[in-house]
Structure formats: C-alpha cells, structure tokens
Amino acid sequence: MTTATRGAVGTAHTRVEGRDKVTGAARYAAEIPFADLAHGWLVLSTVARGRVRAVDTDAVLGMPGVLTVLHHGNAPRVDSDFIGMLGVPPDPSAALFQHDRVAHLGWPVALVVAETSEQAREAAESLVVHYETEPHDVAFSAGRESEGYPLDGHLPAVAEKGDLADRLAASAVVVDAEYTTPEEYHNPMEPHAATARWEGGRLDVVDSNQGTSWVAGELANLFSLDPAAVRVRSEHVGGGFGSKGVRAHQVGAVMAATVLQRPVRVVMTRRQMFSLAGYRSPTAQRVRLGADADGRLRVLEHRSLNQTSTVHEFVEPSAAAGRSMYAADAHHTASRIVRLDVPTPTWMRAPGEAPGSFALESALDELAERCGVDPIELRVRNEPAVGPVSGLPFGSRNLIACFREGARRFGWAERDPRPGVRREGRWLLGTGTAAASFPAGVGPSTAAVTAEADGTFTVRINAADIGTGARTALTLVAADALEVPTDRVRVRIGDSDLGPAMIAGGSTGTRSWSWAVQAAAEELRRSLVPGADIPPEGITARSNTAEAIGALAQKERHAFGAQFAEVAVDPATGEVRVRRMLGIFAAGRIVNPLTARNQLVGGMVWGLSMALHEEAVRDRASGGVYGADLAGYHVAAHADVPHIEADWVDDPDPDDPVGIKGIGEIGIVGAAAAVANAVWHATGVRHRNLPIRPDRVLMAGGDA
Amino acid sequence: MPPSTSSDLTLSVNGEKYTLTVDHRTTLLDALRERLDLTGTKKGCDQGQCGACTVLVDGRRSVACLQLAVAAEGREITTIEGVAEGERLHPVQQAFLDLDGYQCGYCTPGQICSAIAVIEEHAAGWPSAATADVRPEAGPPPLTPEEIRERMSGNLCRCGAYVSIVQAVARAAEEAVA
Numbered sequence: 001m002t003t004a005t006r007g008a009v010g011t012a013h014t015r016v017e018g019r020d021k022v023t024g025a026a027r028y029a030a031e032i033p034f035a036d037l038a039h040g041w042l043v044l045s046t047v048a049r050g051r052v053r054a055v056d057t058d059a060v061l062g063m064p065g066v067l068t069v070l071h072h073g074n075a076p077r078v079d080s081d082f083i084g085m086l087g088v089p090p091d092p093s094a095a096l097f098q099h100d101r102v103a104h105l106g107w108p109v110a111l112v113v114a115e116t117s118e119q120a121r122e123a124a125e126s127l128v129v130h131y132e133t134e135p136h137d138v139a140f141s142a143g144r145e146s147e148g149y150p151l152d153g154h155l156p157a158v159a160e161k162g163d164l165a166d167r168l169a170a171s172a173v174v175v176d177a178e179y180t181t182p183e184e185y186h187n188p189m190e191p192h193a194a195t196a197r198w199e200g201g202r203l204d205v206v207d208s209n210q211g212t213s214w215v216a217g218e219l220a221n222l223f224s225l226d227p228a229a230v231r232v233r234s235e236h237v238g239g240g241f242g243s244k245g246v247r248a249h250q251v252g253a254v255m256a257a258t259v260l261q262r263p264v265r266v267v268m269t270r271r272q273m274f275s276l277a278g279y280r281s282p283t284a285q286r287v288r289l290g291a292d293a294d295g296r297l298r299v300l301e302h303r304s305l306n307q308t309s310t311v312h313e314f315v316e317p318s319a320a321a322g323r324s325m326y327a328a329d330a331h332h333t334a335s336r337i338v339r340l341d342v343p344t345p346t347w348m349r350a351p352g353e354a355p356g357s358f359a360l361e362s363a364l365d366e367l368a369e370r371c372g373v374d375p376i377e378l379r380v381r382n383e384p385a386v387g388p389v390s391g392l393p394f395g396s397r398n399l400i401a402c403f404r405e406g407a408r409r410f411g412w413a414e415r416d417p418r419p420g421v422r423r424e425g426r427w428l429l430g431t432g433t434a435a436a437s438f439p440a441g442v443g444p445s446t447a448a449v450t451a452e453a454d455g456t457f458t459v460r461i462n463a464a465d466i467g468t469g470a471r472t473a474l475t476l477v478a479a480d481a482l483e484v485p486t487d488r489v490r491v492r493i494g495d496s497d498l499g500p501a502m503i504a505g506g507s508t509g510t511r512s513w514s515w516a517v518q519a520a521a522e523e524l525r526r527s528l529v530p531g532a533d534i535p536p537e538g539i540t541a542r543s544n545t546a547e548a549i550g551a552l553a554q555k556e557r558h559a560f561g562a563q564f565a566e567v568a569v570d571p572a573t574g575e576v577r578v579r580r581m582l583g584i585f586a587a588g589r590i591v592n593p594l595t596a597r598n599q600l601v602g603g604m605v606w607g608l609s610m611a612l613h614e615e616a617v618r619d620r621a622s623g624g625v626y627g628a629d630l631a632g633y634h635v636a637a638h639a640d641v642p643h644i645e646a647d648w649v650d651d652p653d654p655d656d657p658v659g660i661k662g663i664g665e666i667g668i669v670g671a672a673a674a675v676a677n678a679v680w681h682a683t684g685v686r687h688r689n690l691p692i693r694p695d696r697v698l699m700a701g702g703d704a
Numbered sequence: 705m706p707p708s709t710s711s712d713l714t715l716s717v718n719g720e721k722y723t724l725t726v727d728h729r730t731t732l733l734d735a736l737r738e739r740l741d742l743t744g745t746k747k748g749c750d751q752g753q754c755g756a757c758t759v760l761v762d763g764r765r766s767v768a769c770l771q772l773a774v775a776a777e778g779r780e781i782t783t784i785e786g787v788a789e790g791e792r793l794h795p796v797q798q799a800f801l802d803l804d805g806y807q808c809g810y811c812t813p814g815q816i817c818s819a820i821a822v823i824e825e826h827a828a829g830w831p832s833a834a835t836a837d838v839r840p841e842a843g844p845p846p847l848t849p850e851e852i853r854e855r856m857s858g859n860l861c862r863c864g865a866y867v868s869i870v871q872a873v874a875r876a877a878e879e880a881v882a
Contacts, residue, residue, distance in 0.1 A: 022784075024743070024784035025744070189748045238810025270753075467806075467807030595804055629751060630749050641864070
C-alpha cells in the first residue's frame with residue numbers, strides 16, 4: 001500500500017463550510033423550511049415504572065391548532081426486532097407507542113402535533129395521562145455487582161490470562177482501589193431535531209445525526225420500508241458525541257407525517273434530551289495492581305459495573321481499557337451490567353476508555369507513588385512488546401514517544417514528586433500525567449468522484465461532519481489523490497442517497513471515508529486521459545472499501561497519547577482550577593492540523609469537564625435526574641478552561657492508505673486521570689470519585 | 705369575545721422592518737427562526753442557559769429565548785446575519801474562521817454576537833469579575849485571556865473549542881484597537 005504524502009494533507013486548511021458557519025447561513029436540521037409544516041411535541045412519562053392506563057386526548061384535540069395526538073392506542077405499528085448497521089437492535093425508547101409499559105421516567109407516551117410549535121407545546125403540557133404506577137429502582141452502586149452480569153458489547157465482557165491469586169501473592173506491592181464515575185450526558189449544542197415527509201412515494205427525513213446510511217437503514221427496518229424508499233439528509237450537525245442515532249424524534253416525525261400526510265417536525269427540548277438522547281452510564285470500578293518493588297506489573301485486574309435499562313442491554317466496557325495498555329502475568333478484566341428502571345445508556349465520546357482510563361490511570365499513579373517510581377518511568381517499565389492479552393503485534397505504538405515529548409514540553413523533569421508541598425497564596429499546586437489509548441477502527445464505505453466538464457471535481461461520500469472537520473479533511477484527501485488544488489474539489493456529504501458509508505463514531509469516520517475517497521479519486525485520475533474533453537455529465541469513478549478492509553490483518557490497532565495537567569487547589573473552599581494541560585498524541589497521520597488540534601483539545605476539555613464538573617444526580621424518589629438542563633448539569637464553560645495545548649508525534653498508520661488512525665476520542669482518554677493525579681500531587685489526597693467537587697475536596701481535607 | 709391571543713407588530717432586525725402577527729407566546733428567538741427565516745440565531749436550550757441564541761438588542765447582548773417577540777417591538781435587533789458588511793465579514797467572524805474558533809458551528813453565531821459586544825463593553829470600560837482594579841479611573845483593564853474567558857462564559861461550546869475562540873476574540877479585539 002502506498003501512503004499519500006504530497007500537497008494538501010498535513011497542511012492547515014480552514015473549514016470549507018466555515019463562512020456559512022460564521023455568517024449563520026449554515027442550516028441545521030430544524031432550519032430547513034417546508035411548506036405546510038406541522039410541529040410535533042413529545043409528551044414524556046411522569047412516572048418511572050408502570051403502565052399507561054389512559055390518555056385524555058379529547059380536551060387536547062379541541063385546543064387551537066391541534067391536529068392529532070399519537071399514543072400507544074393509535075400509533076402506526078413499527079418493527080423493532082432487527083439488528084441494525086452497527087450490530088445492535090434499536091433503543092426501545094425510539095420504537096414509540098407500541099405498548100402501554102413505562103420503562104423509566106421520561107418514557108415517551110404521546111406526541112401532540114399542531115400547526116405551530118407554541119400550540120403543540122401548550123397542548124402537550126396540557127395532556128393528562130393516567131398511569132398505573134409500580135415501585136421503581138434506580139439506585140446504582142458498587143454494592144450491586146452481584147446482581148449484575150457480564151455482557152459482550154463492541155468488546156468482549158471478560159478477558160482473563162494467568163492466575164490472579166498466585167500472582168497477587170507473588171507481588172511486592174499491591175494497589176487495590178475502587179473508583180466511581182457518575183451519569184454523564186452528551187449535550188450537543190444542537191438538540192435532536194427531524195422533519196419527515198412523504199415525497200413522491202419516498203420517505204424524506206431531514207435530521208441531525210451521525211450517519212444517514214445508519215439512520216435511513218434503521219427507519220426502513222422500523223417502518224418495514226424498502227431501503228431505497230427512505231432518504232435521510234443531515235448536512236450540518238450541531239454536535240453528536242454518540243447521542244445522535246435513531247431516537248424518538250425521527251420516529252415520531254415519521255409516524256405523524258404518515259398519519260397527517262404533511263411534513264412534521266419534532267425537536268427535543270434540552271430537558272427531554274436527558275431522558276431520550278442517551279447518556280454515559282455511571283460506573284463503579286475496582287482496580288487491583290500487583291507489582292514488583294520496581295513497579296513491573298505482575299497483576300492487572302479491572303472490574304467495572306454499569307447500569308442499563310430494563311428494556312435494553314448496554315455495556316460501558318470500562319474494564320477493557322487496560323487490555324492493550326500494560327503487560328502483566330495475570331491480566332483479568334470484566335465489564336458487567338445491572339438492570340434498573342432508568343433510560344438506556346449509550347455510546348458517549350470514548351465509551352469504556354473515558355471512565356476506564358480514569359480508574360486505571362489513577363491506579364497506575366498510586367502504584368508509582370507506592371513504588372517510588374516516576375509515573376512516566378512506571379509506564380516505560382510496563383510497555384508491552386505485543387498485545388498484553390491478545391498476543392497480536394501492534395500496528396504502531398508510540399506511547400513512550402508521546403510521554404518523552406510531553407515531558408520535555410511540560411517541564412516534567414523539574415517536578416518534585418512529593419505531594420502537598422507547593423503553595424502559591426491560597427492555592428496548592430500539583431501536576432499529573434496519564435496515558436491514553438483508543439482503538440483505530442475503520443468501516444466499509446462507498447464513494448464516487450466525478451471529473452466535471454468545467455475542470456472541477458465533485459466528491460460524493462455519505463460522511464457526517466458533526467464538527468470534526470470531516471468535510472474539509474476529505475477535500476484535502478481528494479485533492480492530493482487527484483493531484484489538483486483543493487479549490488477545484490467540492491465534497492458532498494450527509495445524504496443517504498449518496499450511498500452507504502460509515503458513521504461519524506468510534507473515531508472511525510474520517511479514516512473510513514478517506515479510504516473510500518482516495519480509492520475513487522485515484523481510480524479516476526488513472527482513467528482520465530490528459531487533454532481529453534470531459535463530457536457534460538462528467539466522468540465518475542467509484543469505490544467500495546469493504547473488501548480491502550476485510551483483508552486487513554488482525555493487529556492491535558490503537559492511537560496513543562500522554563496527558564499532562566497542572567492544577568491549583570484551594571483547600572479552604574475546595575475549588576480546583578486547571579491551570580494548563582498538554583496532550584501529545586500518536587494518532588496516525590494528521591490530515592488537517594488546524595481542525596485536528598481543535599478536536600484533540602476539545603476532547604481534553606471533555607476530560608477536564610469530566611474530572612471537575614459533570615454529574616447528573618438521579619433522584620431515587622422520582623427516578624429522574626435532578627436539574628435536567630444546562631444549569632443543573634454543568635459542562636465546562638469558557639472560565640473553566642485554561643490554555644490547553646495538543647500536539648502529536650509522527651505516527652502514520654502503516655496499513656491505512658492515507659495513514660489515518662482517528663482522533664475524535666483519544667483526547668478525552670486519560671485526561672480526567674491526569675487532572676485527578678495532579679490534585680493528589682497538589683494536596684496529597686486521592687480522589688477516586690468523579691467529579692472532584694469542592695465538597696469532596698473539603699471533606700477529604702488535604703490542607704498540607 | 706375571548707381576549708386576543710395574538711398581536712400585530714413590527715420588528716426591526718438588521719436594519720429592516722418586518723411587520724407580522726405573532727402568537728403572544730412566541731419568543732423573539734422563535735419569531736426570528738420560524739417567522740422571519742433568520743435561522744442563524746440558534747436554539748440550544750430555550751431557557752437562557754447556553755447562550756446559543758445571543759443577539760444584540762439596541763447594541764447590548766441578550767438571549768433571544770428569554771424574551772417575547774411582542775416585547776421586542778421598537779428595539780433594534782442585530783443577529784448574526786446582520787453583522788457582516790455585505791461580503792466583508794466582521795473582524796470577529798473573520799477571526800473565528802481563520803483561527804478555527806468553532807467545531808460543529810451551532811454555538812458560533814451566539815459566540816460571535818457575544819464577542820462583538822464583549823469587545824465594545826471592554827472598550828467602554830466595563831469591568832468583569834476577572835478585573836483586578838474596578839475603579840472607574842483605572843480605565844479598561846488589559847483584555848487578557850482571563851478577561852475574555854470570564855466575559856464569554858455565558859456562551860457554552862460543547863465541542864470545547866474555547867481555546868481557539870478566546871484566541872479569535874483576542875485577535876479581533878486587537879484589530880478593533882489598531
């Protein structure tokens with residue numbers, strides 16, 4: 001395989017849709033005008049478990065502008081018994097109104113449709129729904145591990161190598177610690193929104209999602225339609241982070257458009273997103289590390305428990321984070337789930353790795369402290385030659401290069417390892433580090449590249465640009481493969497009619513689409529005769545990467561990184577301020593340094609936010625989340641975020657045609673651990689429960 | 705006769721007058737987006753917590769989701785569609801574009817409207833919680849990154865593009881002085 005090295009890829013390029021975004025011209029899902037549009041408003045259950053006894057539709061149907069009220073008694077039937085493109089069945093909360101059961105607080109029980117959104121909202125809020133309530137249970141805790149069970153997700157639940165008890169007994173040093181992370185919510189800035197209509201015998205849906213091939217396929221399955229009869233478009237997407245797949249809003253819009261035979265738009269409110277859009281499960285984790293006195297691991301045991309709903313199994317595979325990281329004679333990891341009366345969690349930026357790395361990389365820091373070994377040196381000593389559990393070779397592994405470069409730039413060599421000894425006014429200061437890794441995956445995609453008669457080129461690939469800069473990256477990849485300047489290339493994305501392609505998820509999007517775009521563009525370039533006329537319809541070359549991807553050899557394929565953080569802790573108020581962060585990544589070829597740096601930093605901001613701020617507290621009495629909005633659920637704001645730097649070492653993936661590994665998730669991995677380790681260094685107190693709130697800092701003491 | 709639930713009014717947006725009949729429940733945000741087809745102003749939370757709907761009302765930044773359209777009559781409203789001069793971007797817009805002060809772009813119009821006001825508020829000598837010396841005679845404090853972060857904190861960016869947003873605001877502010 002050849003690796004493209006010329007021209008545009010690797011040079012900074014502002015976003016091709018940048019002007020539209022800064023002028024307000026870019027239209028997101030709820031902003032595409034439709035004639036005769038009706039507005040749907042979802043009604044969610046006010047009980048956490050039970051059944052709907054009756055829906056008082058009469059009073060609401062008489063309200064001004066109300067067109068219909070859909071509920072389990074009258075809604076069109078859907079078929080949710082299928083496995084979709086991503087290998088999992090749909091979230092049952094998206095299979096609207098098929099029965100009277102209520103599985104959690106905020107379960108969708110009705111959709112009110114009216115001429116205007118004001119009318120729909122008032123009618124929805126007026127709708128009286130009678131319930132038969134049953135006792136509910138939403139109390140997640142580590143103590144419920146025995147009720148849980150292991151579940152294979154996108155990774156196997158359990159991986160075991162070696163004799164745990166024997167190797168623990170042989171360890172000079174043992175770290176045994178429990179960690180927790182809370183419920184966390186994606187909260188993309190753009191709420192989920194969809195407009196559906198029937199147009200020329202086809203279902204036409206304008207949506208905000210992470211992959212229209214995926215969503216179109218799910219809708220075709222749900223409504224038993226020929227896949228060719230479904231078109232889903234999603235041109236601009238205001239963030240996703242794992243939450244934007246098939247959800248109640250699209251299904252409700254399709255049902256209402258079918259019943260009313262006119263376009264219907266359904267937009268989730270911010271508060272509804274806390275019930276309907278998925279979230280990261282809380283985790284309770286236990287890590288046991290056994291090591292020789294010099295820090296060489298004998299034992300790595302990581303057990304994690306997460307919650308899921310009573311209607312759908314979702315595993316947050318936190319325990320799997322260490323399987324590719326560190327070698328140990330006994331290496332036992334297991335992710336388990338417990339079923340509660342809660343909404344179904346889902347993928348959220350670095351599912352598994354984000355909470356798992358908090359626990360594992362904190363435990364490594366504890367081991368370094370116990371052994372009196374520098375945390376970076378500890379990781380060097382435990383660097384594996386091959387996959388610690390799989391035995392497979394690494395595609396490329398430049399973790400230590402990241403640590404060395406990061407240590408140099410962060411000034412790690414001058415660090416005094418003693419905790420709680422640096423004071424600056426009211427602040428205690430500390431620094432911390434942690435490792436990061438995330439799988440480098442790829443999914444089959446198709447692309448078409450057309451040489452137009454006017455000398456330009458059109459790339460058609462059903463990519464999703466959810467803020468990643470994919471549209472721009474693909475422009476650079478295509479320009480290089482065509483050997484033309486970027487201004488002669490236009491990239492069309494976000495339309496299921498463009499053909500099947502991978503989603504924006506799992507850090508696979510830009511890699512998967514680039515592969516297909518490069519293949520089609522190279523094929524086109526080879527077929528063009530210099531100087532020959534291009535016919536009016538242009539000349540098109542197509543690609544499908546399924547076969548090439550299927551032929552990839554089995555390897556440990558991951559991106560890696562080293563995270564550094566400096567914090568200041570006020571022991572009198574418990575306030576923790578992050579003063580600076582640095583992340584150095586080995587994450588494949590970087591297609592567009594301008595947008596890549598931004599995305600990596602964004603991931604690190606997520607790690608900071610996870611470490612210090614984000615926490616949804618579930619009320620055991622009602623079964624719902626307290627303060628389910630952006631005031632009650634704080635995400636890092638401008639004033640929380642210091643100067644953060646991200647950079648990378650040269651690490652092209654040798655088995656990827658463009659050299660890409662994917663960078664969407666690696667930035668968050670290890671970042672929360674780096675902050676927590678810095679808080680320990682500042683105060684001498686270990687914080688094993690996130691977020692590190694002021695009250696936790698105060699209760700733990702630490703005024704050195 | 706039941707009391708009327710709608711009113712005729714004239715909104716002045718980006719220098720243009722729009723006469724329309726609105727449901728009294730209609731927010732300024734929904735009037736802009738749903739009635740005037742000015743969808744550049746974004747709805748992130750609809751309850752004043754995220755800043756995505758920030759517009760300028762009589763030159764001051766304001767969240768459009770927390771005011772009713774009927775209360776905006778007689779005010780001069782500027783949205784993201786009205787800050788450029790024809791084809792020439794406002795310096796804040798240009799800085800966001802050049803320095804990648806966004807990712808998904810959904811908070812961007814609000815960030816830009818907010819930043820335009822921040823630069824003016826700062827130049828007019830308004831202090832912030834990050835200002836060390838708030839005496840009027842001290843004059844405007846240096847527009848440090850800390851000042852920008854404090855003043856921009858009403859605008860959330862879930863993509864976490866804060867670092868490049870702050871750089872963009874700083875560059876635009878320098879240009880405004882130069």
